[in-house]
Amino acid sequence: MRLIGRRQVAWWFAAPALVVIGVFFVLPVVAALAMSLTDFDIYALADISNLRVVGVRNYVDLLERPLFWKALGNTLYFVAAGVPLSLGASLGAALLLDSKFARFQPFFRTALFAPVVTTVVAVAVIWRYLLGTRYGYLNYALGVFGVRPIDWLGDPRFAMPAIILFAVWKNFGYNMIILLAGLQNIPRELYEAARIDGASAFERFRFVTLPMLAPILSIVAILTVAGYFQLFAEPYVMTQGGPLQSTLSVLYLMYEEGFKYWNLGSASAVAFLLFLLIFAVTLLQTRAARGEFAR
Amino acid sequence: MSGVAVPLPRTGTIVVNALLIGASALALFPLLWMLAASFMAPGEASAYPPPLVPSHPTLANYRELFAHAGMGRYLANSVLLAVAATALSLVFNVTAGYAFAKLDFRGRDRLFRLMLGALVIPGQVAMVPLFLLLKHMGLVNTYGGVIVPALASIFGIFLVRQYALSIPDDLLEAARIDGASEWRIFVLVVVPLLKPIIVTLAVFTLLGTWNDFMWPLIVLSDQDLYTLPVALASLSREHVQDNELMMAGAVLTTLPVLVVFLSLQRYYMQGLMLGAVKG
Numbered sequence: 001m002r003l004i005g006r007r008q009v010a011w012w013f014a015a016p017a018l019v020v021i022g023v024f025f026v027l028p029v030v031a032a033l034a035m036s037l038t039d040f041d042i043y044a045l046a047d048i049s050n051l052r053v054v055g056v057r058n059y060v061d062l063l064e065r066p067l068f069w070k071a072l073g074n075t076l077y078f079v080a081a082g083v084p085l086s087l088g089a090s091l092g093a094a095l096l097l098d099s100k101f102a103r104f105q106p107f108f109r110t111a112l113f114a115p116v117v118t119t120v121v122a123v124a125v126i127w128r129y130l131l132g133t134r135y136g137y138l139n140y141a142l143g144v145f146g147v148r149p150i151d152w153l154g155d156p157r158f159a160m161p162a163i164i165l166f167a168v169w170k171n172f173g174y175n176m177i178i179l180l181a182g183l184q185n186i187p188r189e190l191y192e193a194a195r196i197d198g199a200s201a202f203e204r205f206r207f208v209t210l211p212m213l214a215p216i217l218s219i220v221a222i223l224t225v226a227g228y229f230q231l232f233a234e235p236y237v238m239t240q241g242g243p244l245q246s247t248l249s250v251l252y253l254m255y256e257e258g259f260k261y262w263n264l265g266s267a268s269a270v271a272f273l274l275f276l277l278i279f280a281v282t283l284l285q286t287r288a289a290r291g292e293f294a295r
Numbered sequence: 296m297s298g299v300a301v302p303l304p305r306t307g308t309i310v311v312n313a314l315l316i317g318a319s320a321l322a323l324f325p326l327l328w329m330l331a332a333s334f335m336a337p338g339e340a341s342a343y344p345p346p347l348v349p350s351h352p353t354l355a356n357y358r359e360l361f362a363h364a365g366m367g368r369y370l371a372n373s374v375l376l377a378v379a380a381t382a383l384s385l386v387f388n389v390t391a392g393y394a395f396a397k398l399d400f401r402g403r404d405r406l407f408r409l410m411l412g413a414l415v416i417p418g419q420v421a422m423v424p425l426f427l428l429l430k431h432m433g434l435v436n437t438y439g440g441v442i443v444p445a446l447a448s449i450f451g452i453f454l455v456r457q458y459a460l461s462i463p464d465d466l467l468e469a470a471r472i473d474g475a476s477e478w479r480i481f482v483l484v485v486v487p488l489l490k491p492i493i494v495t496l497a498v499f500t501l502l503g504t505w506n507d508f509m510w511p512l513i514v515l516s517d518q519d520l521y522t523l524p525v526a527l528a529s530l531s532r533e534h535v536q537d538n539e540l541m542m543a544g545a546v547l548t549t550l551p552v553l554v555v556f557l558s559l560q561r562y563y564m565q566g567l568m569l570g571a572v573k574g
Contacts, residue, residue: 006477010399011400014390014395014398014400017391018447020444021449024428025449028421028423031424032421032424096318103308111319111323112322114323114553119523119524119548121508121527122329122549123329125542126325127325129340129541137324173322174567177568232509236508236528251419254419272420278417
């Protein structure tokens, strides 16, 4: 009797959160799949009887649109260049902080982490100025080395690199903290043993640090890739997807399709394609990581 | 370190710390410059070479933001939404996280595994139908529209559950034998034990809702309801040339979260680690 009563109470503890997640997350995700098979647009928004089921036409239309491929290409560019640079910066900073020579570690850790907690929109506004052609600091610094001013955000060749640079600055601190904890968990005796065997600093990094860090490194890589696929606020504030759509991301395309042109069916299809892409890449990475550790 | 590459400890100290200073300078420079430029007179930052410090520090930009750009209103919106979303979501997530760790109900473990699986679905997939749902409920373009989807999060429940697993069952059993109800046990025994993770989750949620951009941008259309990031994005499109004004806006948007982070850093870092362990 008491046990049954207790089980009911337990449901009351869990139910409010589960209802919220069910209604405001699970239901919309399922509905997104259903909507992506309809021509839900501004007319259907006004009167639902205008809604028609169109099967996979939204998907076919998207795959035939050059703009979708452009957005996909830009997003893949951002992920392929941004993730390795981010992880490299994170690992470099973590190694410096973990070094036995490092002084004032708490101060440096906080300083390097600070960009992570800032608001993307606000720091994107700052960077828009720093990347300015005439008065920006980046061009000023490059000018010292004789580089002519670059129109970072106005030139289709440089806009995405500029956004990648910004994203690396904004995000590297997050993984740095996780990798630092991983480094601190590596038993010091392993380094000692390697040293006694005559391993150089680089060899110790290659054969002790990297293998010991590999599990954390692969988790961090998987999470970062999934996060970088969701590029939106940076181009929204810094370039508005331009110039010449060179920074239009898949998520930006979804936003414009859905909330600018009110093609909600098509926007749902974009969202679902993005989800499938992230899912597939995550799966591949997980497989690769497992294979790596099985060896 | 063998062969030629034997740096003396002093050299190592100098190299490592010089690199740390350089990296920290790069990380902090945009933020420090934002602060400096926010006190510059209009137009002062548009000069070559770019100035580092204001020649005559002025509060004009801040005055302008509050007097003519409605900044006070946006600041109040942001504070209200972040505090309300944090307080309410704590109630939902802490009770659920505790239930998943320590209370027995049918299908508990299967449900938990399902929820962890759902973490791979990016929130943006839900946004279009969520918008229609909230429109149907009359919540589009209201504070409620921003708060309601944030009321519970799988990540929050997960965080609390992991921490609550360490509560000894004997302690709860003893309270039950003493005749305490489950709610009483929760409030008097469990919540005090969970305090560290509650603070951690509070900091995470507060910073997360404060910094959130895409959802408020979608769900709020009335300018009077804009949060700081949405207002700043819109202002920055109007005032492309007013760098100093925008820097003051950026200071007002980032300074509060930086202060919260600096004062509760220990809890924040702990949450970051807990979240990454299971990923």
